[in-house]
Amino acid sequence: MRVTTFNILHGRSPDDDQVDLARFCEAIATLDADVLALQEVDRNQVRSAGADLTALAAEAMGAQDHLFVAALHGNPGVWMAADGDEQPDAAGYGVALLSRYPVTAWQTIRLAPVPVRVPMFFPGSRRPEMVQDEARVAVAATIESPLGQVTVVNTHLTFIEWWQRRQLRTLRQAFEARTTPLILAGDLNMGPGRAARLTGLAALAAAPTFPADVPGEQLDHLLGTPDLAARVTSSRAQRLALSDHRALSVDLRSTT
Template sequence: MRLATFNILHGRSQSDDRVDLDRFAGAVASLDADVLALQEVDRYQSRSSEVDLTALAAEAMGASEHRFVAALAGVPGATWMAAVGDEQPDSAAYGIALLSRCPVRAWHTVRLAPVPVRVPMMFSGSRRPELVRDEPRVAVAATVETPHGVITVANVHLTFVEWWNGRQLARVRDSLSGADRPFVLMGDLNMGPERAARISRMRPLVSGLTFPAGSPREQLDHVLLDGDLPPATGRVVELPLSDHRALVVDI
């Protein structure tokens, strides 16, 4: 069984600053994952050809089960607002997705409060940081029937604000404390391996630098385990899109 996580930067390539749908589908297919966690996923946005990237990824990998969960609803710079979970399935949105070739018994969503104050952020071309509001965050979990039995797999993308992302990770941990074990948590946690393991109380299944994609200096993306699974081997995968590298774990 193969697990993978990938922050896709809404499918955009750093090489040409474009979203090429064939390139995106090919990258997803090349991971050959049985369960795949994607972050920074667009749905019906003009910058990604107004397609449902989750549906495109599901087709590319042959995933019969998939769930997109919006963190933000609307269009950037226009109607961008926090998603609350009752958005129409054909509305424009941005968030995370969890996809599975294996049957899913149940889905669970955990909404995470954004940073409560404006935070300084540098933008390209700016000489000084600007105060911005961080975007809302969300986690999605699935109870999956796998060759190794029933496991819980969750996907999350946490804030980059260090003094807040630990609270978000603890919230995910506590919200899923009653979920079936083994429990695998995947995603872009925006923190290093030691801190991720300490706060989650889970052990890493793969170690490797994932960001920035071209010359990675740190590991922001993780696959963590609570419980027992057969021995696993993991690796970092560079793909022709995004500013992150993907992580793949074979169990």
């Protein structure tokens, strides 16, 4: 079973600053993922041709089940935190989880942003800029897979380091009573050592993923419980024709 995480930059290529839907679908098909975790996903946004990128990805990979969950709704510049009560076709931006295998249960976990503006230093700036954090979300699926029943969680954490710990604590609490093997996938905005330490999970794949052209750090992760770590056969980070991140994949051998 191949599990892949990919921050898609709403389908945009930094090379030409365009969202080409045919290019997006080709990239998703190239990954050949059985379970696919996507971040920075648009739905009904003008900048991505008004497309439902999750539905397009599902068709491209042959997903049996898929779910998009908005972290924000509205449009760029006038974002509002999503709460799950939006209309089914409301414009949104968030994460998606797709599976070629049957999903027997879905779960959404809202991750609160920092409630106040915080100072951040950016490359080239001598003084910090005050920035407003944005709402985050995680989506989880219980999947009937060749490995047996597995829980896969997909999220995109805040870039504010001291708040990441709180968001991961929320996720740990949400799944502490689980009885299935667990995979945590997504853009965690932190390096591999810190990701393993804060989650208590093992790295299933290790490779730099950002920036896509000459990656110098791993922000994207596939982490799992020890029973899954023992089933890893291969992994890789793959540059595609879109996004400023590389897609990270792991292949896991089945129980038979």
